Amino acid sequence: MRSAYVERKTKETDIKLKLNLDGGDIKIDTGIGFFDHMLNSFATHGRFGLEKAISMLTSTTPLKTQV
Numbered sequence: 001m002r003s004a005y006v007e008r009k010t011k012e013t014d015i016k017l018k019l020n021l022d023g024g025d026i027k028i029d030t031g032i033g034f035f036d037h038m039l040n041s042f043a044t045h046g047r048f049g050l051e052k053a054i055s056m057l058t059s060t061t062p063l064k065t066q067v
Contacts, residue, residue, distance in 0.1 A: 003049075014055040024049020031056065 002021040009015070026043045028036045031054060043050035 012056060016051075016053045018049070018051040020049035022049075023047055025051060027051045027053075030054040 003024075004017075004019045006017045007015065026040055026049060028039045028043075028050065030036050030039070030052065039050065039052060
């Protein structure tokens with residue numbers, strides 16, 4: 001079976017990706033609807049399994065910009 005699993009954790013994100021080139025389940029949850037749709041379409045038309053979960057920390061403080 002040709003597959004890979006990658007996990008990456010930083011202060012802002014926690015990413016888990018499981019890819020199976022021989023097909024399988026498609027479970028995508030990034031929290032961003034359009035990104036979920038694009039990854040789902042990519043996996044469906046490529047006929048491979050893709051499981052992806054992303055957790056992102058969101059800041060409640062506004063962005064600081066210079067004027």
